[in-house]
Amino acid sequence: MAKTDSTGSTWRYRWAHRQNVRRVRTYHGAEAAWRRRDDELRRLRALAAEFQGSRAAGAGLPLELAADEVVLWALPAAQLVEIRHTAVLPAPDLTVAAPAGPLRPRRPDGVRVTDAGMAVITSRRLVLLGGRGRREWAYGRITGLSHDPAAPVTLIQVLDRRRTSGLLLPSDAAPDFRFKLTLAFADAIEQRAAVLAQLDELIAEHAQLKPFRTAAVTPAQARLSSLVPGGRRTIAVAAAIALLVPAALIESNPSDPTGAEVAAAATPAPTVSGLPAVIRPAAPAPTRSAPPRKPTTSPSATGAPRCGAPENPLGYDFCGGTRIRKPAAEVCDFFDCVPDFWAGRGYLVQCRDGSISLNGGRSSACAEHRGVRRTVTK
Template structure:
């Protein structure tokens, strides 16, 4: 037997089931994204702590090491790229930038492939052992360093060469190469603790972004709009029509004397026009009690909601009520947002106001809710 509430209906239970499934799905997606980033940050933190090299790691390489020089990392597949024109690269720094969009295996614009061979990161330099010879980039002579965000290309500028050059690596190892090169450079200038401190700060900030598990929707929270196909949009359209019909009837009221005069003043076809009789003033209608202000006018056009969130002047809403998604159509991963409450182009609401990605797949930002 189907479960029913006190009204004898089952749609409330179906509404609660759909709401809970949607909330859990959005939470799982946000939590998985957060965990992947957390694991990556902690992996980099461990690598920065344990990053060591040895002279033995360079055994068998056609590379002569200095007395205190050690090898940190060797990559057998690398290409030498050279910049076609003179360029000024930004000064090298110790910033650990997160990997954004996936890189494509292509060389950067304005560069050419000059050689191919093995890339070696040591405690003093980056070396490419190519088929045409060796190319060194000593940390002590490095004046510029740039990582292409869209291609697995790293360009370096040094004092003893006029044009910048660098290496292109397989896309799947480029991020690790860049981090290890940063660690090697930091070691050379005795600043590895600064990189570790930067990662500790990034881990602490990321921990504050951990998504909260959503509350459980109950059948008692279901609104009547959940029973109507199309939900609030259907109800809003029906309400708009219901408001327009009385206005149209009032404007065409046949008992209005001015309407009768207007009808009488219109001559029948073939009949000479007659002067219209003066209009007789009808009884003055009493205005009666003041008409309550409609909710959408009170909220400046915002969807009706018991929290009083509207589009009028006021403060932006950064911490909405827990039950906001019971009364407004929240986007997936709503609670993962870290901005203020906005309405998207398709009528849904998002908590990512202020971010350039807010309502990205929902028609863009239309309005900002205020309280």
């Protein structure tokens, strides 16, 4: 008789319901993250196409503009920072980098605040109108520029200044400041079209990563292993232990003559002129006991887990080896695949929740499964 609950549904129906709920929840989480990134890229694309300033925006500022100079952006809350040690910053470029995470409102070690005031981006320079005076960085004289990936600090080097300085901004305003400074610098060297092309490429690449809703599982797909807590992993470990214990017991008593007798019986006797030789009894074992040996079992002989991987005929394990970029079609029969598994474009990795993903090597790998734990190898 089928095992049923109070509603009359069999365990297969309950398993299918749990799996479908989990898949829908995972899909909605991945789709929401993808949508946020898509909206941000399209916002930056629109801003890059429409970004422009005016001389009227500089009205009221204690800043004298050149004849062809316009104000592009201004922020009243900025701090001037300097570093105590000598550093060589990378040359400024037009790369639009995706934020690695939220910026922490902190000042890095070795950076000191020397003034505060209003930061102004114009078509020709970046200016800080501080309480102690004015500090400016002309685009044509910038030799190095670096944005701190963890803190809202931008450091700049110029030809006519020995000490490296820069700006510390509010963490929520820093991403827009960095993007607009990139646009202003691109305009100064007549390369805004390169920034637009880069954003178009990022949008096209991101469109290829859009998650898709996987098909719902049916009760017929339920395996008997789902009745065991831990599923196939628990069964694999139990089977390995069941094979290890007898092997260990046999190896633990090497002085037992039974094994020698069996081996002697299995060995054919030598023949002389086609006739079997007389079988002589084996010499008695010496009275002195042999020293005990340590068991020498191998994973292949005992069926032990493959460094924690479930038993599978594909030869996939977690022991280290060749990365798997084109897994076998039946991989999901032995491993717990993420819902959007076949949409991955990388190599096999195991997530921290136990499922596997084909997005190894990408920042989106196991994003909805608590991150990457280890690589699946062969």
